[in-house]
Amino acid sequence: MGGQYRITGDKYPRMRPPRRRGRLVFLAVACAAVLGVVGWGTVQLIDVFTGGRKNTAAGSRTQCTTKASPAAGVKALPEPGKITVNVYNATARTGLAKDTADQLKKRGFRIGDVGNAAKQYDKKVKGTGILLGPASALNTSLPVLAAQLAGAEQRTDAARKGDTVDLILGDGFKSLTKQADAAKAVAELAAPASTPATKKKGC
Known part of the structure; x- marks a missing residue:
């Protein structure tokens, strides 16, 4: 070719290779990760030098509510050996009062009078x-004795003197509560009640 299209000299035009976008994306992600790590480390250092306020606040949330504390004292329930029981039979079954009194005695109770119930109760106690x-x-x-006889009705007489208690057996009586169950019931009665959980100052 000649004229104005003639190529002269020893230099040739060069084509620039296309930029690699993948490399640019990778560099951007790497920079963001580095900045994130540096920022997190800075926050941790601030917490260390400021006394760890965040950790203290979190700890206070877990420690504000205290455990339920027991009441001031345990109920003073008397031992069976300090309770005198009169056993009366209000049923038509013979020997029921004596047999029951013997069982209570084996459980540690002191036994007073044993016999038939008074007229106001005789054959009139259905439970x-x-x-x-x-x-x-x-x-x-009364609660200690009631643990020995499930379902028994408890009554008090303000005019009554002394500290003895009466057990009047009714038609519904089968046997005393098992001794282990009775002991468990008494232990639950004597257990201290729990007070509501309280909060510490500053919560």
């Missing part, structure tokens, strides 16, 4: 039985 005692026995002797 398991009635526990009768002075007002002072309401939260002491």
Whole structure:
């Protein structure tokens, strides 16, 4: 070719290779990761030098609520050996009062009078039985004795003197509660109640 299209000299035009976009994306992600790590490390150092406020706040949330604390004291329930029980039979079954009194004695109770129930109760008690005692026995002797006879009705007489309690057996009586179950019931009665959980100052 000649004229204005003639090629002269020893230099030739060169084509620039296309930029690799993948490499640019990788560099951008790497830079972002490095910045993130540096920022996280900076926050940790700030927490260390400022006393770890975030950790303290988190700890306070877990420690604000305290465990339920027991009540001031345990109920003062008397031992069976300090309870005197009169056993009366209000049923038509013979020997029931004596047999029951013997069982209570084996469980440690002191036995007073044993015999038939008074006229006001004789053949008139349809349930398991009635526990009768002075007002002072309401939260002491009566609950302990009631644990031996499930379903018995508890009554108090304000005019009654002394500390003995009566066990009046009714038509629904079959047998005393098993001794192990009775002991468990007494232990639950004596267990201290728990107070509601409280919060520490500053929560």
